[in-house]
Amino acid sequence: MRCLPFIGMCALLLLTSFTGTSKSLFDTTIKPAAAAPANYILLLKGKNVGLIINQTSCVGDSSLLDILLVRGIKVVKIFTPEHGFRGKADAGAHVDNTIDEATHLPVVSLYGSHKKPTPDDLKDIDILVYDLQDVGVRFYTYISTLEYAMEACAEQQKQLVVLDRPNPNGFYIDGPVLKKENRSFVGMQAIPIVYAMTAGEYAKMLVGEHLFPGAATLDLQVVKCLNYDHSKKYELPIAPSPNLRNMAAIYAYPSLCLFEGTKISVGRGTAFPFQQFGSPELADKYPYTFTPQSGEGAKSPTYEGKKCFGVLVGETPGEILKQVNGRLQLKWLIDAYTAYPAKDQFFTDFFKKLTGSDDLKTQIQKGETEATIRKCWQKDLKIFKTTRKKYLLYKDF
Numbered sequence: 001m002r003c004l005p006f007i008g009m010c011a012l013l014l015l016t017s018f019t020g021t022s023k024s025l026f027d028t029t030i031k032p033a034a035a036a037p038a039n040y041i042l043l044l045k046g047k048n049v050g051l052i053i054n055q056t057s058c059v060g061d062s063s064l065l066d067i068l069l070v071r072g073i074k075v076v077k078i079f080t081p082e083h084g085f086r087g088k089a090d091a092g093a094h095v096d097n098t099i100d101e102a103t104h105l106p107v108v109s110l111y112g113s114h115k116k117p118t119p120d121d122l123k124d125i126d127i128l129v130y131d132l133q134d135v136g137v138r139f140y141t142y143i144s145t146l147e148y149a150m151e152a153c154a155e156q157q158k159q160l161v162v163l164d165r166p167n168p169n170g171f172y173i174d175g176p177v178l179k180k181e182n183r184s185f186v187g188m189q190a191i192p193i194v195y196a197m198t199a200g201e202y203a204k205m206l207v208g209e210h211l212f213p214g215a216a217t218l219d220l221q222v223v224k225c226l227n228y229d230h231s232k233k234y235e236l237p238i239a240p241s242p243n244l245r246n247m248a249a250i251y252a253y254p255s256l257c258l259f260e261g262t263k264i265s266v267g268r269g270t271a272f273p274f275q276q277f278g279s280p281e282l283a284d285k286y287p288y289t290f291t292p293q294s295g296e297g298a299k300s301p302t303y304e305g306k307k308c309f310g311v312l313v314g315e316t317p318g319e320i321l322k323q324v325n326g327r328l329q330l331k332w333l334i335d336a337y338t339a340y341p342a343k344d345q346f347f348t349d350f351f352k353k354l355t356g357s358d359d360l361k362t363q364i365q366k367g368e369t370e371a372t373i374r375k376c377w378q379k380d381l382k383i384f385k386t387t388r389k390k391y392l393l394y395k396d397f
Helices: 005-017 064-069 142-156 199-208 247-261 317-324 331-339 350-355 359-365 370-375 378-389
Strands: 048-052 074-080 106-109 127-130 159-163 174-177 192-194 220-223 276-279 288-290 308-312
Touching: 048 064, 048 142, 064 074, 127 142, 142 159, 142 199, 159 199, 174 378, 192 378, 199 220, 199 378, 247 317, 247 331, 247 350, 276 288, 276 331, 331 359, 350 359, 359 370
Parallel strands: 048 074, 048 127, 074 106, 127 159, 159 220
Antiparallel strands: 174 192, 276 308, 288 308
């Protein structure tokens, strides 16, 4: 079987980024939908196919693109999300269109000049296939790419197939629910930060609740994962983006990413991004230190070349899971704010986009406890949980 150039990179990520994990945590029988071609090949036979894929769209050493091409499926175009085809671009970095070296297929960026496929992008496509490994957090933008693709397919009367993948944070629900007036690409729907749905389940909810224009007209097909349910832990074989390099970071990400809307570094440009946080301003609070440096996936990181004082939350998945304890943790954010000397400068405008409202910022500034803050989420969480249950494809936790 021919291997495409980016598959070598997938294997490298597999070997260097996700080693040293405690295997006992994970159910190794779980497989993504792409691992069972018999469940979706007939949907694609005789069609002009477009793919929304990146470096995670693999089964073992084979890309979805390879799996389809060797079975005679006519793939005519590739689309890629934030971080690009090979998953190396910085967060928020513009990604250009390109041509795949091996197949000479056009690669259209959905994180460049536009985020929603245009009529011209879809004109030569009968069916669009989405196969990206998500991490189950509202502000991780792959579900925003999915929603725009669904909207475009509805408008252009194209079928959309989701090849589902397990949600590595799919075993709990928590965090504030986004208020619709704060809608952005890092939060497009009124869901909590951790929402415990796979991409396929989420897509079904978007259609079923008519959450985007033309939802009722979309021809959506979801192909299920194998042996997955929401009580199980799934180990990602490939890093989904440059700074989520291992399962420890993926488990800490929902809580630590809130620091991206503050003056605190989350360790981009170090060996432990999203496993630690700190700032040069916190020397009186924390003895632990790290110094960010520029590198691939972290060009000009926050506090580049400056010693930051903070906390290493954990080095292993087990350590992080114990710290997180099945909930969005605010303790680190509250502690850092309390210790930060210039409190009027601690939060940035991006914090509201990440949290989905002004409430959390105001509550922390007022000195409210985590327990008090969490009580304010419960009404909206209860409403979401009721809606979510209607669209589950897998046994719940």
